Amino acid sequence: MIINQGYLINRKSNTRQLESYTMRLVNPKDINQVVNLQELVYNGLPNKEVLYKDTKQEMLEDLYNGAMIIGVYNSIDELISYRYISFPGNSNKNLGNDIYLMNRDLDKVVHLETTLVSPDYRGNKLQTLTLSKAIELIEPMDMKHIMCTVSPYNLFSLYNIMSAGLNIRALKRKYGEETGNGIWRFILHKDLSNDxxxxxxxxxxxxxxxxxxxxxxxxxxxxxxxxxxxxxxxxxxxx
Ligand SMILES: CC(C)(COP(=O)(O)OP(=O)(O)OC[C@H]1O[C@@H](n2cnc3c(N)ncnc32)[C@H](O)[C@@H]1OP(=O)(O)O)[C@@H](O)C(=O)NCCC(=O)NCCS
Incomplete structure (x- = not known):
């Protein structure tokens, strides 16, 4: 099902000619496209610490448990961007634990997981656009808290996410903190019911x-x- 469509600029084309795109939920059978785009974007990052990669297995398990990946496809149906959102429930991955949300609220937490845009299509505000679509999609689900992590070295992502109204509530090492390692992450939060x-x-x-x-x-x-x-x-x- 198409959830949005429009036009964008492909930086590689040099013509600034508009190209059409469509947005739709990624089917689990197409997970390899997601993994390949993640690899392409990761390899091009000057600071690898800003992106903590998801494994194919994790994403598939999550998709079968209600998570969604919103995909953006270019005019020849290649995946050029995605936004992965999940519902952590009572798992210890729930970022609500990091900001001491009450137990009864943990079920009402949505995680904005990885978002990325192919370098050829950056500058089209796709990160912001897929976030507003994600908020529309979760609207009927009666969720209360939107949460995510962002690296303190990731200017573009932090700017976009804070402009959407998420606030910084914690700063700690994540993704390996149990072994005393981990990488620095802001933990951001927006209460959907209370500005x-x-x-x-x-x-x-x-x-x-x-x-x-x-x-x-x-x-x-x-x-x-x-x-x-x-x-x-x-x-x-x-x-
Ligand atoms: C963060 C990210 C998704 C933002 O992409 P986007 O939605 O295309 O960004 P915007 O449209 O808001 O870009 C605004 C401006 O910043 C620039 N920009 C965006 N990301 C950039 C980047 N990684 N490096 C350099 N410039 C970047 C754009 O070119 C644009 O410039 P302009 O105003 O001169 O046109 C993208 O940079 C990305 O995929 N980064 C790597 C993965 C990542 O860090 N994901 C977030 C953590 S999960």
Whole structure:
């Protein structure tokens, strides 16, 4: 089923001519296309730490348990972008645990997992577009919390996700933290039923200043705005 369609610019074409795209849910039988796109994007990343790769097995298991992958296909039906969303329920992967959500709310958490866009199609706001489609898709499901992790070194992703209203609620090592390793991740959250109001007084910190941000967050501050040009994050207390 087609969930959206429109036009975009292919950077490789050099003509700035518009190309049509369609958006639809990825069928589990096409999971190899997802794995191949993830590999292509990962190989092109200057800092590999910004993308924690999902295995084919994990994605398939998740898809059979209700997760969805929204795929964006170009005019010749190649997968050029996707957004993977999952419903972690009571599993210990649930990011609600990292921000001390109440147990009864864990079932109401949606995870925005990996999102990526092929380098030839970046700049078309596909990350933002697939997020608004994801929010439309989950609307009838009575979910309350949208959560995700983003690397403090991933400017583009952090900017897009914070512009969509997700706030920074934690900063910690993830994906290997049990062995004392892991990679730095912001944990972001949006309460779908309650818009957060910030008080006026705020602090500004550069997005990659780990220790200073950790201290602010430990003192109850929430990161609510990122200025793309300066890479500075506004932190404030919520009302
Ligand atoms: C994060 C990501 C999905 C954003 O892609 P997108 O939706 O195409 O980004 P936008 O359309 O918002 O891009 C806005 C601007 O930033 C630029 N931009 C976006 N991603 C960029 C990147 N990784 N490197 C350099 N510039 C980038 C775009 O070219 C555009 O520039 P312009 O305003 O001059 O046209 C994409 O960069 C990506 O796939 N990154 C690698 C995977 C990743 O980090 N995923 C998130 C963690 S799971």
């Amino acid at each position: 957060m109001k910030m008080i006026n007084e705020f602090h500004l910190l550069k997005m990659d200043r780990i220790e200073e941000q950790k201290k602010l967050i430990e003192n109850g501050y929430i990161g609510y705005n990122l200025v793309r040009e300066s890479k500075m994050i506004h932190y404030s207390l919520a009302n």
